[in-house]
Amino acid sequence: MTIDFDAVTEILREAAATAVLPHFQTLREDQVSEKSPGEIVTVADREAEAIISPRLRDLLDVPVVGEEATAADPELARALRNEPAAWLVDPVDGTRNFTRGEREFAVMAALVREGRTVASWILRPTEGTLYTAELGSGAWRDGTRLHRAPAPAEPARMRGAVLSRFLSPRQREHVRAVTPEFAEVGAGAYCAGVDYPRLAEGALDFVLFNRTLPWDHAPGGLLLSEAGGVALRLEGDPYRPDDDRVGLLNAADETSWRTVRSLLLPS
Numbered sequence: 001m002t003i004d005f006d007a008v009t010e011i012l013r014e015a016a017a018t019a020v021l022p023h024f025q026t027l028r029e030d031q032v033s034e035k036s037p038g039e040i041v042t043v044a045d046r047e048a049e050a051i052i053s054p055r056l057r058d059l060l061d062v063p064v065v066g067e068e069a070t071a072a073d074p075e076l077a078r079a080l081r082n083e084p085a086a087w088l089v090d091p092v093d094g095t096r097n098f099t100r101g102e103r104e105f106a107v108m109a110a111l112v113r114e115g116r117t118v119a120s121w122i123l124r125p126t127e128g129t130l131y132t133a134e135l136g137s138g139a140w141r142d143g144t145r146l147h148r149a150p151a152p153a154e155p156a157r158m159r160g161a162v163l164s165r166f167l168s169p170r171q172r173e174h175v176r177a178v179t180p181e182f183a184e185v186g187a188g189a190y191c192a193g194v195d196y197p198r199l200a201e202g203a204l205d206f207v208l209f210n211r212t213l214p215w216d217h218a219p220g221g222l223l224l225s226e227a228g229g230v231a232l233r234l235e236g237d238p239y240r241p242d243d244d245r246v247g248l249l250n251a252a253d254e255t256s257w258r259t260v261r262s263l264l265l266p267s
Contacts, residue, residue: 003119005132008056008059008119008121009130009132011051011056012108012109014051015047015052015091019050020107024101025101027098035068035071039071041068042098044091044092045067046068046091048107049068052109053069053089063076065079065086065087065089065214066090066215067089067090068091080115084114085111085113090107090109090216092106092107093191093215094189094191103126106122108122108123108192108193108219109121110215110241112214112218112241115240115241117219118134118222119132120132120218120220122219122220124197129142131146131200133219133225133227135222136226138227139224141201146223146227147227148199148202148224148229148252148253150255151206151253151255155181155263158206158256159186159204160182160184161186161204162185162186163188163190163211164187166246167210174265174266175208192220196219196221199250206260207249208248208249208264209247209248211246212245212246212247212248217231217241220250221250228253230252230254231248231250232248232257233245234248234249234261234265249265
C-alpha cells in the first residue's frame with residue numbers, strides 16, 4: 001500500500017497546532033510529571049499522541065507504538081517484531097527542552113514494515129520545517145531533496161555530538177579523553193528530531209547514542225540513511241527499530257563512521 005505522505009504530514013501539523021504549540025512556554029507545574037525515574041511527560045505529549053495515533057490507524061490499520069502509550073503498556077512495542085507493519089509515534093521529542101521553553105523539539109512518526117523503517121516524518125513545529133524520508137526513494141526538507149556530503153577525512157576537522165547521559169562511567173571518561181582529537185564534540189540538542197537533521201544537512205559529522213528507543217531513532221535513522229549517511233549499530237550492522245540493543249553511531253558516510261568508531265569507542 002502506498003502511504004499518503006501529505007496525509008500524515010497534516011496529522012502531525014494538526015497535533016502540533018492544537019496540542020503542542022498552545023502549551024509551549026505556557027506549561028504549568030501540574031502539567032508536567034515524571035512517568036519513570038528521570039523521564040518526564042507533559043500534557044502536550046499526551047494530548048498530541050491522542051490526536052495522532054487514531055488518525056494514523058485510519059490511514060493504515062496497523063498497531064501504533066506511541067511513546068506515551070508504550071510507557072503505560074510496554075507490551076505494545078512487541079508489534080515492531082511480531083506484526084507485519086506498525087506505526088511509531090513520538091508526540092514531543094525533546095520533552096525536557098519543551099518544558100524549558102526551548103525551541104529544540106519535534107513531532108515525529110514512522111512506519112515500520114517487517115522490522116525496517118520504510119517512511120518517516122520529523123516536524124519542527126516552532127519553525128514549521130518538515131523532514132520526510134521514504135526507504136529507497138530519498139530524504140527531503142520541505143520538499144527539497146537532501147544529499148549528505150562525505151565528512152572531512154581528518155578527525156581534527158570533524159564535528160560531532162555524544163549523548164553521554166546513558167554512557168557508562170568508563171565510556172564517558174574515554175569520550176572526554178579523545179575529544180581533543182576532533183574539531184568539536186558537543187552534547188547534542190537532547191532531541192533526536194534535531195540532531196538527525198543536523199547530521200543529514202551537514203552541521204554535524206557524527207552523533208553517538210547509547211539508548212536507542214525506536215520512536216526516537218526510526219524517523220531520523222531513515223532520514224539520514226536516505227540522505228546518504230549511515231545509522232549503524234556499534235557492531236556495524238544497520239539500525240532497525242525492532243532491535244533493542246544499545247549503542248548507535250550515526251555518521252556522514254561509512255569511512256567517517258569507521259574513523260570515529262575507532263577513536264570514540266573503547267575496545
